[in-house]
Amino acid sequence: MASSGAFTMTGGDAAYSYTKNSTIQRDIVDAGKELIKEALSEKFDLKSLGFDTPSTVVKIADLGCSVGPNTFFVMQNIIEAIELKFHQAKNQNYSALEFQAFFNDHYENDFNILFKTLPPSRKFFAAGVPGSFHGRLFPKSSLHFAHISNALHFLSKVPKEVVDGNSPVWNKGNVLNSSVKEVAEAYSTQFKVDMECFLNARAEELVPGGLMFILGGVVPDGISASETMGGVYFDVMGSCLKDLVKNGVLEEEKVNSFNVPVHGATPKELEAIFRTNGKFSIEKMEKFTQPMKTPLSPEGYVLAVRAGSDGLMRNHFGDESAEQIFKHFTTKVEENFDKILGGVRNNLNLFILLKRI
């Protein structure tokens, strides 16, 4: 898990697994279905991708896929949208289409459960690709489509200066306190570096004209990070950890050295990064709302958080302390639930379509 700096969802299929606690992310995937269909209908040129030849194999990657079932819905949505496009274009190669789906996540991801839960009747040949999406994962020009949802906010590492006790930017006692300007800047700089690596790797791997779908929550321009979904989480978790130091459950040192490698970017920040990189054209950059199908409860919120961070907590604090953290966190979530719902309401989802130039 976090030992290599890699942030993976909780594996297996037990009570706290991502497999059983990923309906919030599922809402994004479901909202993506129509967006992807529309994007492909408008922006996918069969000819320019060489898809007007009889032996057409379409290669699609889901980056940071974690375990199922969400990544399987993603793949199905993309394939349906491609088939629809072939159908609309009255392209006769439709019936001979074959799809190869690449499921990517860190080496530490639970690929065993991913493979065992693959839908038995599926339209694609499946492959798992281990490794960080901040580096190269595929040979040159070997992908037509890449998809990444709910994952681009993960950094390759916590910025060095933030964990350095001698640095003026040392983020002492805060999980992620964006109100400290220098700390926020260190995270933002790390995000720029990571995104440049991400875009350069994808630029090599996607064929010219290849498309990349990016979906996920961002920080709206003009509101403070602490009012967002992520910001509220860090405040509540930070306050939970501080309580446990006071109670003598956790050592202060352990809490001081705990940082989470994520960064919530703004749309402006993302756009600037894409333009500086220059290897993709920005075809779409749209806000979207995803209606929460199941109303969020404090219990559901805690389970979702745990599915994402159980391993991170266990690795840093140990199994026993992690249990106590999540127990106290549940109480804190109940006390602060209005604030949490406010953060959720402030969340801005973006659908971005990039085309390899």
Place this chain on the structure above:
Amino acid sequence: MASSGAFTMTGGDAAYSYTKNSTIQRDIVDAGKELIKEALSEKFDLKSLGFDTPSTVVKIADLGCSVGPNTFFVMQNIIEAIELKFHQAKNQNYSALEFQAFFNDHYENDFNILFKTLPPSRKFFAAGVPGSFHGRLFPKSSLHFAHISNALHFLSKVPKEVVDGNSPVWNKGNVLNSSVKEVAEAYSTQFKVDMECFLNARAEELVPGGLMFILGGVVPDGISASETMGGVYFDVMGSCLKDLVKNGVLEEEKVNSFNVPVHGATPKELEAIFRTNGKFSIEKMEKFTQPMKTPLSPEGYVLAVRAGSDGLMRNHFGDESAEQIFKHFTTKVEENFDKILGGVRNNLNLFILLKRI
């Protein structure tokens, strides 16, 4: 494990794992190194595979790869041989070559440990492909090279009639008794059916001119199956299980219903299957010897057997009985070690090179 009929090596990296007990198979892989180099030097036509263009991505699959490290040596050997061929041909695209390595085994294979043990400095982009090699695994024309070692003797299932208590071919009380003609025929027929599926799938997946390396032990023409390495194993294990029925440790019913889905083919049998299938030319079919680097000991033999069948035994007999089986099996191996060494000496290794027509 065996619940789906799939036969996988023992996962993880503990004492009985395949990762820690695969030196016998390693000897085959090592012997394969020179054979693959020679075969590629003679039979690999860069032009016919389209490898005379600047952007060359070479796609290689290892089928039935299990977990490392053997499959990593295999991949390294093939890549070195390809690079040598480019070098010999003074092909200027050598420096731009990229390799994509597909590691295939059953859904139940331990892909987590496979991925975590990938060599950090490797020349290929790695992907795991779950599923039986008796069916389609890859899109059409998406592979240049396929490799399979120590795996083709696995059947997709135990022949139906052999486990049917009402069938005259019911293999009552024998693990695999090839001295019963009808039983041997049932296994041989299943092997033909499985091989036809295997060859038809690979014929779709390999590009025209694509090469397939097959390495592994076969039964020499003209000697009885019971005198081979596999045959002796089945006799000793069968006798071990019968002892445990007598001692009241195992139920007779459980032993009667235990069968292992493998078939040791003869070179003649294999050649006939290739010719009937007709989709590949037989470019090479050579015997080879692999010097055992570590002299075989009874303990080493038991560990190797256990790495291959621990899961099969646990699934069929339960954890506790499996422990008792391997304990008694160790005694039986010590008593019969000369016979076992005789079987090993009778083992015939074949290197087969097939080319997709």
